[in-house]
Amino acid sequence: MTHPMHRAGHVAVIGRPNVGKSTLVNALVGAKVSIVSPRPQTTRHRLLGIATFPEGQLLLVDTPGIHREQKRAMNRLMNRAARGALEGVDAALLVVRAGQWDDEDTLAYDALKDAALPVILVVNQVDRVSDKSALLPYLAKVSEGRDFAGVHPISALKRSGLEALVKSVLAQLPEQPALYGEDEITDKSQRFLAGELVREQLMRQLGEELPYATTVEIERFVEEPSPKGVLLRIGAVIWVEREGQKLIVIGKGGERLREIGTKSRLQMERLFGSKVFLETWVRVREGWSDDEAALRAFGYND
Known part of the structure; x- marks a missing residue:
């Protein structure tokens, strides 16, 4: 009411x-x-x-x-x-x-x-x-x-x-009805939020080493029916600017990348209320953070 x-x-x-x-x-x-x-x-x-x-x-x-x-x-x-x-x-x-x-x-x-x-x-x-x-x-x-x-x-x-x-x-806002349904919490898609949750783990785990040289692109986001509801199959590409940075993200024997993937997946399952199957890859695109065309391709806009 x-x-x-x-x-x-x-x-x-x-x-x-x-x-x-x-x-x-x-x-x-x-x-x-x-x-x-x-x-x-x-x-x-x-x-x-x-x-x-x-x-x-x-x-x-x-x-x-x-x-x-x-x-x-x-x-x-x-x-x-x-x-x-x-x-x-x-x-x-x-x-x-x-x-x-x-x-x-x-x-x-x-x-x-x-x-x-x-x-x-x-x-x-x-x-x-x-x-x-x-x-x-x-x-x-x-x-x-x-x-x-x-x-x-x-x-x-x-x-x-x-x-x-x-x-x-x-008290500063106009008198008017709600503009969104009471169960809505953001205007962003699950696909966008998935990418952000992977990037959060990169910032948390690699903030000292690679504070701003990484971004995340969600290449695949598919909903599949499963016995327990919906399964989300998500493919995330972590972009870095240099080959050496790729090695840092992957870590010894792939350990760092696995940890980033596991923590991201758990956060996604908590937020989306669904089982998530997450795959991650690391790729290099030189100088992406200083290239407006690359930034827009990765979904950044002003």
């Missing part, structure tokens, strides 16, 4: 890399729609997370982190995707890390100010602040001279402070 004051709208989730934007989107949606890793710039695509509540629906646009360094085509494309997410949204969340504010936070705030949107400041990872008395002066300092529609200290990982945040965001 529709709530008498039901609100719904698009909300851009903006911030510099590695402040917990994807963790926040997943926490609000209540399911893993956006991959996370300790590495900055894990999120490379604009992605819609659909969070449905009795009183309204948040269509959360998760974005790559806004960053100054634009050495490669990949960085330029990610920045354009983040800024492009501000078009046609009703409000924005500026996510920062508790106790910190640097030039890239200012860069993200300025992009929002130029878009003339209501902006709610989300101060994430407050659970990591040992001296809680330092929070109030910090909040006062970052709010000074900046126009925020609300300020919310939260921990996305521990899901604390989210109820008040949701109420605050809904």
Whole structure:
């Protein structure tokens, strides 16, 4: 039944890399729609997370982190995707890390100010602040001279402070019925999500060695009936830029690639609720991350 004051709208989730934007989107949606890793710039695509509540629906646009360094085509494309997410949204969340504010936070705030949107400041990872008395002066300092529609200290990982945040965001959205069904959690296909889950394992396991030299292409995604429901047969190609990187991904005796495949498959089965048969291969395409045509062929767009 529709709530008498039901609100719904698009909300851009903006911030510099590695402040917990994807963790926040997943926490609000209540399911893993956006991959996370300790590495900055894990999120490379604009992605819609659909969070449905009795009183309204948040269509959360998760974005790559806004960053100054634009050495490669990949960085330029990610920045354009983040800024492009501000078009046609009703409000924005500026996510920062508790106790910190640097030039890239200012860069993200300025992009929002130029878009003339209501902006709610989300101060994430407050659970990591040992001296809680330092929070109030910090909040006062970052709010000074900046126009925020609300300020919310939260921990996305521990899901604390989210109820008040949701109420605050809904107040900025137009009164209208839900735009998606309550069982929908994202606008992305299972095929896309499968590729992201493999890439998440690459970022988690090879983040120190190959932080940004890998991408994933799903070559095969077939649903087959099985005695226990549906079996998904998925073929994933891991692309790297050099032959030496291929050896790192495969690992000694294929051990690393097997581990990446196993962990990816388990995550897929959890998300899709189906049995998954996953095959992975590693191939080389030199310089793909600095080649706009290659990036578009791999599904990156701005």
